[in-house]
Amino acid sequence: MVTPVDFxxxxxxxxxxxxxxSRFLGARITAFGDGxxxxxxxxxxxxxQQNGFVHGGVLSYAADNALTFAAxxxxxxxxxxxxxxxxxxxxxxxxxxxxxxxxxxxxxxxAVVRCDLxxxxxxxxxxxxxxxxxxxxxxEG
Numbered sequence: 001m002v003t004p005v006d007f008x009x010x011x012x013x014x015x016x017x018x019x020x021x022s023r024f025l026g027a028r029i030t031a032f033g034d035g036x037x038x039x040x041x042x043x044x045x046x047x048x049q050q051n052g053f054v055h056g057g058v059l060s061y062a063a064d065n066a067l068t069f070a071a072x073x074x075x076x077x078x079x080x081x082x083x084x085x086x087x088x089x090x091x092x093x094x095x096x097x098x099x100x101x102x103x104x105x106x107x108x109x110x111a112v113v114r115c116d117l118x119x120x121x122x123x124x125x126x127x128x129x130x131x132x133x134x135x136x137x138x139x140e141g
Contacts, residue, residue: 035103037069054092066099071136084134094119
């Protein structure tokens with residue numbers, strides 16, 4: 001069994017790569033550890049809705065995975081999202097979507113996690129577009 005101590009950035013990237021949908025979107029983990037994770041994906045036309053903004057489903061995907069990976073950094077890799085809520089604060093536009101999540105509280109079997117969803121423009125400036133919070137459960141242990 002892999003413990004949180006053994007679950008590092010390389011292993012997190014392998015877990016993400018094992019998800020066909022994440023590969024399809026081109027998602028990548030850029031930071032992982034100490035109860036936090038950052039997931040990024042390039043914004044391309046196929047991920048936009050009719051007004052040119054990143055589709056809310058893409059933002060929800062990013063939040064869900066970032067929340068779960070952050071919890072995995074605290075609980076170990078055998079985790080599943082129990083539920084989460086997301087609040088869209090402004091339309092998402094830019095060249096990159098960044099989901100930055102961190103554990104607010106972790107027990108033995110569950111973690112409460114917060115995620116800020118940011119878009120990044122061509123100059124590297126971040127803009128908050130949504131906030132999510134969820135509960136993630138350990139499935140082993």
